[in-house]
Amino acid sequence: MLLDVRDIYVEYQRDIEILKGVSISVREGYVSSVIGPNGAGKSTLLKTVMGILKPKRGSIIFDGKKIEGKQPNELVKMGLTYVPQRRSIFPQLTVKENLEMGAWTLRKNESEVRRRMREVLELFPSLSEKINEKAGLLSGGQARMLEIARALMTSPKLLLLDEPSFGLSPLMTNKVYETITDLKKTGITILLVDQNLGKCMELSDYVYVIELGSVRGGGKRDEMPADVKEIIRRWLEAEEGKGVESLSAS
Ligand SMILES: Nc1ncnc2c1ncn2[C@@H]1O[C@H](COP(=O)(O)OP(=O)(O)O)[C@@H](O)[C@H]1O
Numbered sequence: 087m088l089l090d091v092r093d094i095y096v097e098y099q100r101d102i103e104i105l106k107g108v109s110i111s112v113r114e115g116y117v118s119s120v121i122g123p124n125g126a127g128k129s130t131l132l133k134t135v136m137g138i139l140k141p142k143r144g145s146i147i148f149d150g151k152k153i154e155g156k157q158p159n160e161l162v163k164m165g166l167t168y169v170p171q172r173r174s175i176f177p178q179l180t181v182k183e184n185l186e187m188g189a190w191t192l193r194k195n196e197s198e199v200r201r202r203m204r205e206v207l208e209l210f211p212s213l214s215e216k217i218n219e220k221a222g223l224l225s226g227g228q229a230r231m232l233e234i235a236r237a238l239m240t241s242p243k244l245l246l247l248d249e250p251s252f253g254l255s256p257l258m259t260n261k262v263y264e265t266i267t268d269l270k271k272t273g274i275t276i277l278l279v280d281q282n283l284g285k286c287m288e289l290s291d292y293v294y295v296i297e298l299g300s301v302r303g304g305g306k307r308d309e310m311p312a313d314v315k316e317i318i319r320r321w322l323e324a325e326e327g328k329g330v331e332s333l334s335a336s
């Protein structure tokens with residue numbers, strides 16, 4: 087396993103546990119996802135893996151090493167990278183400068199940064215076209231692409247993606263998911279969280295269901311236990327229902 091989260095407990099405020107003994111495993115070369123309702127603790131889990139929050143109990147093993155309690159910049163050097171749920175581009179900087187910022191933590195030399203930028207941009211042709219534009223002028227979907235591209239500048243082993251389609255139109259959501267699908271083909275390991283269950287299920291090789299800070303179950307997408315499958319089926323149905331509603335409302 088590339089990442090093993092073992093029985094972690096996480097709280098923001100003393101004695102209010104948000105994650106209550108969460109365990110998940112992420113297999114190298116695959117896409118794993120964590121799905122669950124709003125407020126279930128998905129972002130909290132990713133933030134804890136990334137070292138932004140420290141678990142009160144439990145351990146996190148990445149690439150064979152214990153990482154709980156390590157700082158995010160240390161983790162970036164070890165091969166972890168993270169695209170947070172909230173917007174994180176630098177709007178006053180150009181697309182190119184944003185990408186350069188992505189490699190900053192590694193103090194890479196200039197020619198190496200340029201080489202990596204060319205590699206990354208091959209996956210994001212729409213960003214290449216806007217390379218010298220201010221990032222603040224990008225559409226929501228393009229900004230999201232830039233955040234993902236920037237995270238890839240460090241050549242990570244594991245990409246943590248929190249709600250990549252959040253706030254995007256269905257068209258842009260499809261584009262972002264096409265890009266993540268291309269990314270998957272390059273062999274990078276991804277841990278994904280998204281409200282868009284349909285897309286998430288389509289892309290993922292492994293799925294975990296989380297509710298109220300606990301993992302209800304999970305495993306290989308095509309070999310899920312019946313009770314977990316049933317939970318997902320109901321959520322998917324509700325999601326489709328929502329889709330129809332919003333169509334008829336517009
Ligand atoms: N900074 C914070 N301080 C206190 N509580 C928080 C904070 N961030 C999130 N929470 C609470 O933690 C729970 C899980 O939040 P979160 O991990 O963001 O859920 P999800 O990403 O699954 O929607 C929610 O009840 C939320 O209100």
Ligand SMILES: [Mg+2]
Pocket residue numbers: 128129130171248249
């Ligand atoms: Mg969240």
